[in-house]
Amino acid sequence: MQNRTFARKLPDMPKIEIFDIAIVGGGIVGAATFYKLQIKYPALKIILIEKENILADHQTGHNSGVIHSGLYYPPGSLKALNCVKGRKELVAFANEHQIDCDVCGKIVVATNESELPMLEKIFKIGLENGIEGIEMIDAEGIKRREPFCQGIAGIWVPVAGIIDFREATKKMVELALNENPESKLILGEEVVEIDPTGEIKALKTRENAYFSKHQIFCAGLQADRMARKDGVKLKEKVVGFRGDYYELTDTGHHKVKNLIYPVPNPAFPFLGVHFTRMTNGEIECGPNAVFTFKREGYGKTDFSLKDSIDALSYGGTWKLFFKNMKFGINEYRRAFSKKLFLKTLQRLIPSLTMEDLKPGRAGVRALLLREDGDTRDDFRIEIKDTSIHVLNAPSPAATASLAIGGQICDMAEKEFDLVGNKD
Numbered sequence: 001m002q003n004r005t006f007a008r009k010l011p012d013m014p015k016i017e018i019f020d021i022a023i024v025g026g027g028i029v030g031a032a033t034f035y036k037l038q039i040k041y042p043a044l045k046i047i048l049i050e051k052e053n054i055l056a057d058h059q060t061g062h063n064s065g066v067i068h069s070g071l072y073y074p075p076g077s078l079k080a081l082n083c084v085k086g087r088k089e090l091v092a093f094a095n096e097h098q099i100d101c102d103v104c105g106k107i108v109v110a111t112n113e114s115e116l117p118m119l120e121k122i123f124k125i126g127l128e129n130g131i132e133g134i135e136m137i138d139a140e141g142i143k144r145r146e147p148f149c150q151g152i153a154g155i156w157v158p159v160a161g162i163i164d165f166r167e168a169t170k171k172m173v174e175l176a177l178n179e180n181p182e183s184k185l186i187l188g189e190e191v192v193e194i195d196p197t198g199e200i201k202a203l204k205t206r207e208n209a210y211f212s213k214h215q216i217f218c219a220g221l222q223a224d225r226m227a228r229k230d231g232v233k234l235k236e237k238v239v240g241f242r243g244d245y246y247e248l249t250d251t252g253h254h255k256v257k258n259l260i261y262p263v264p265n266p267a268f269p270f271l272g273v274h275f276t277r278m279t280n281g282e283i284e285c286g287p288n289a290v291f292t293f294k295r296e297g298y299g300k301t302d303f304s305l306k307d308s309i310d311a312l313s314y315g316g317t318w319k320l321f322f323k324n325m326k327f328g329i330n331e332y333r334r335a336f337s338k339k340l341f342l343k344t345l346q347r348l349i350p351s352l353t354m355e356d357l358k359p360g361r362a363g364v365r366a367l368l369l370r371e372d373g374d375t376r377d378d379f380r381i382e383i384k385d386t387s388i389h390v391l392n393a394p395s396p397a398a399t400a401s402l403a404i405g406g407q408i409c410d411m412a413e414k415e416f417d418l419v420g421n422k423d
C-alpha cells in the first residue's frame, strides 16, 4: 500500500484585532475623549466599551442638565479651568450639531443676611475665573428675572444654561465613529478583567476580549474598581450620593422661568437644591444628597451588598459619616418627606405648595472619598503604564467634558506614541 502523508488542516485561528486605544465607559467623559482623540488622530483605531445597552445611562443621563459657568471653583483648579473652557466648547458643539441647548442664564440667590459673605465670595471667585457678564443684583433684580423668587441679593450669571447631555454624548460618539470606520462602539459588555499580555493589554468582558496598545478608563461610579484592577495603588474609594428630584406640576410650572440656585454651603461638594428648566420644558427641583448603598441604584431603598461592604469597610466612609452626621440625617429625612423637601424649596419660592410638586427621577454622583472623609477633591486623572485613569470627574465634569477630553488627548500625546496627527 502506498504510504501517503496528508497535510493536516489546522482549524482557522481567529485573527486578533488590536486597537490603538480602548476607552472604557460611554458617559460624556469617555465620549468626549473618543471624539477629541479621533478628530485629532483620524487614523487611530479606537474602541469604546460601555457596559449598558445605551450610552450615557449613569451620571451623564441622570444629571441636572445644567451648563455650569465655572463660578464656584477655586481659581486655577482643574474644575475652574476645564469648566470655563469646556463650557464654551460645549455650547459651540451644541450649536454646530443641533443639540438642544439654551444659554438662558441663572441666578444664585441669598435669602438671608448670613448668606451674604458667601455670596460675595462666590462673586469674587467668579471674577477671578473670568466668568463673562456676572453681576451682583438686588431683590428687585431677582424679581425681574424670576418673579416668584424671593431673595435679598443675588448673582446674575448670563453664561449658564441648559443642554441635553445624553444627546451631546451620542453625537460625540457618532462623529468619532464617522471619522474612522475601523473604530468601534461596543454596548452591553462590562469590562470585568484587565489582563496585561506583553505590550498589548486585553480588556475582558464576559463575552469577549478586546486587545489594545493603550487604555483610557472613564468609568464614573466604577472608576476606583477599574483602577485597582489595572494595578493602580489607590488609597481613595468612590462613594455614591443619590440625588432625588421633584418636578413642578401644571399648577407650579409658571413659578420658575429658568435656573434658580441657592448660595451653596462651602462644607459640601454640592450646589444645593435648585430649580432647573430642562430642555424638554419640564421644571425640576433638586437634587438632595443622600449617601447611597448602591452605586448605580436610583430607588430610595436600593441596596447592593458588594457596594455596602466596600463602603463600610473603608475608614473614609465612617469619617465622612461622623463629620457630617447632622447634615446626613437631615438629608435622609428630606429624602422620605415631601413636606421637608417643599420647605427647602420655599426658601427660594415661598408660594410653592404641595400640589405644585410631583416626584421625579434620581441620579447618583460619584465622588472620590479621601481617607480623612473629605470629598471635595478636584478632577483627577492619572497615568499608569499604558493606561490613563479618570479617577474623579464629579460636577461640573459634564459641562467640562470636551476640555477634559482635550486634556486626556494632550496626556495621551505626551505619554503614548500617537501617530497621524491631523494638525
Ligand SMILES: Cc1cc2nc3c(=O)[nH]c(=O)nc-3n(C[C@H](O)[C@H](O)[C@H](O)COP(=O)(O)OP(=O)(O)OC[C@H]3O[C@@H](n4cnc5c(N)ncnc54)[C@H](O)[C@@H]3O)c2cc1C
Pocket (backbone or CB within 6 Å): 024, 025, 026, 027, 028, 029, 030, 049, 050, 051, 052, 055, 056, 057, 058, 059, 060, 061, 062, 063, 064, 065, 066, 067, 068, 189, 190, 191, 192, 218, 219, 220, 221, 222, 226, 243, 287, 362, 363, 364, 365, 366, 393, 394, 395, 396, 397, 398, 399, 400
Ligand atoms: C444628580 C447629578 C446632577 C448633576 N448635575 C450636573 C450638571 O447639571 N452639570 C454638570 O456639568 N454636571 C453635573 N453632574 C455631574 C456630571 O453628570 C458628571 O460629572 C459626568 O456625567 C461624569 O461623566 P462620566 O462619563 O465620567 O461618568 P458616567 O456618566 O457615570 O459614565 C461612566 C460610564 O462608564 C460605564 N462603565 C463603568 N464601569 C464599566 C465597565 N467595567 N465596563 C464598561 N463600562 C463601564 C458606566 O456604565 C457609565 O456609562 C451631575 C451629576 C449627578 C449625578
